[in-house]
Amino acid sequence: MTSLAARGKVITARGLSKLYSEGATQLRALADVDLDIYSGQLTLLLGPSGSGKTTLLSILGCILRATSGSLELLGEAVTSLPEKELPRVRRQTIGFVFQGFNLFPTLTATENVELALDIRGIRGKAARRRSDDLLCEVGLSDRKDAFPSHLSGGQKQRVAIARALAGDPPILLADEPTAALDSTSGRAVIELLQRLAHRHGRAVVMVTHDPRVLSYGDRILHLEDGRLIREEAAYAMPAIVSHVPARHAIPGFPDNFSAEF
C-alpha cells in the first residue's frame, strides 16, 4: 500500500515505560518501547487485552505521562514539557477518536465539531464553515443538524472523526474506533481513516482488536505484556485477509475471523 502523501516522522518514542503503582505492588504496563510513526500512514496497534495498547496511545496522545523514556511529537520533546503545556500540544497536534464516540449528547453534529473549534479559539461563521466542510468530508452533510441520539453508530463515529480533525492535527489517534460498529459502518470508518492518512498525509495510529481492519493498515505493531514484540508492513498482510494459515501469524488472532466487513 502506497501513501500518496510524503512520509515524515511525526512521533519518535524511545524507551517508553509506564509503571502503575497499587499500594506496594507495581504493574508494568509498558516496557521500553521504541517507536517511530510517520505521516501518511495508517498504523495499527494490535495486541491482547492488557498488552499496553491503550496506555501507549494515551502516552502518544500526551494525556498520560510515561514513567521513563522520551517522546517527541513533530520534533518537540513533550516528555520534558510541564503539565500545563500538554493541553496546548494536544490542541495543536493531535486528534482523538474514541471507541465510545464520546460525542456531546446535548449538541448537534455541527455543534460537536464547533466545540472542538471553540477550544482552539475559532468561533462564529468561521467555525460554522469549517464544521460544514469537515462534516462534508466525512460524508455527513445531510445529518449535520442531528443530535447524536438520532445518528447510527457509524455516523456518530464519523462525527467524532470530523471533530478530531477540527484542529487540522497532523496526528490522529483512534482507540478501537470500529469495535462498536457493524460491518458496513466499520468499513466506512476504517476507509475514512485510511483516506485521511493516504490522501491528507496524516499519521493515523489506531488501536484495534478488530481483525476486519488489518488489511487497511500500512504497518501493524504487535504489543504483548507492554512490549513491542513485532512489526509488520501491510504488504505482508494480504494472506491474513484471505488465507487461513496467516491467521496464526498474529498473536491473539481469533479462529473464527472473517476477513470481510
Next chain:
Amino acid sequence: MALLARRNLFHDRIRFAVTLTGIVFALVLILIQFGLFLGFTTTTSNNIDHSHADLWIVFHAVSYFDTGRTFSERKYYEVLSTPGVQQAEKYMQDFARWKKPDGGVENVQVIGFHPGSGLGEPWNMVEGDALDVKLEDGVIVDELYKGKLGVQKIGDRVEIGDHRARIVGFTHGIRSFTTSPFVYTSFKNSLNYTNPQSKQDDVAYILIKVAPNFTLDQVQKNLRARLTDVDIYTSAEFSRRTRFYWMFTTGAGLAVLTAALMGLIVGVAVVAQTIYAATMDHIREYGTLKAMGASNSYLYRVLIEQAVWSAVLGYAFAMVLAHFIVQSSERGGALILLPLSMKIGMLFLSVFMCIAAALVSINKVTRLDPAMVFKG
C-alpha cells in the same frame, strides 16, 4: 463553550427545575429575612427618620426612642436661646391605655408634637389633617390598626388614660415595632393622656432645627455647654442608636440575620449539590474536553457559566415570588422592605452563591484524569 454550558444545564429539565427550586427557595428565604430586618429597623426609627429635626435632645442615657424619659420644660427655653437654634419644639412619647368603644383595652404609644411646626408630625396622612389634632382631644392613628383599636372613621370616640379622645385623621403605613400602635396628638393633649398627675411641664424630647449658618456640630457643642443631664444627638445618631438597640440588644435582629445566613448556607448547599450532580452526569464529557486539549480555565468557564445562568434565572423567579409574599404581607403587622439597592445586592449575592456552589464541581474537573476517556 456557552452553548455547551446552556445545553448541559437545560437538557435535563427535571434536574434544572430542582436546581432552580433550591436557588429560589434560598433566595426567597434570604430576601424575606433581610427585608424583614430592614423593615424592622426602619420601623423602630420611623418617628426619628420622619421628624425633619436636625437634633434631638434626650434625657441622659436614654438609649432608644421608645423609652423617652421626661425632663423639665425649662431646658426647652435654654435651648431656644442657644446660638444656632433656629427652631425648637417640645415632643412627647409615652405609653398609655387605649379604651376601645366596645370596652376593650389596648396599650398605645402616644406621640405629642406641635401641630404646624413641621417637626415630629405624622406623615402619609390618608384621611384628615395633622393640624386637626389642635382640636380638643383630637388624635391620629394608622389605618392599619383600625381593627386593633376598634375605630373605623373620623369622629369615632375612645378614651386614652381615662381622657376622652376623638379620631381626626388616619395615616397609612406607620407601623410600630412594639405591639402598641402610635397615637399622634398635640403636645398639649399628650400630657393629659400620658401623665395627668404631673406638673404638666415635662418633655420627653426637644426637636431642633439648626439655623442655616451653623453646622450640626457647632450647635451640638453650644447645647452641650449650656445643658446638663441630657444628651444631644443628630437625627441620624439617635436613629442609629434606636435601631441598634432593637436589632442587636434585644436579639430580634440577630434572629432575623441568622435566618438569612441559614438561607445563604442552605442555598449554597442545594446549588452545590445540584451543580455537582449535573457535573458528574457529564463527567465523561469533561474528560473528553480535557483530552481534546481544553484547558482547565475553559472547563471552569463552562461550569461558571452554568452557575451564572442558574443564579440569574433563580434570582428572577425569586424576585417574583418575594414580591408576591411582600404584597401578601402588606396588610399584616410586619413590614418587609425590598429597596432597589437590596435587589441589586441580591443579584450579586445570587451569582456569588452559585459560583461558590460550583467550586466543588470545579475542583472535581480540575482533578479529572483525561485518560478516563479510554476506559470502557
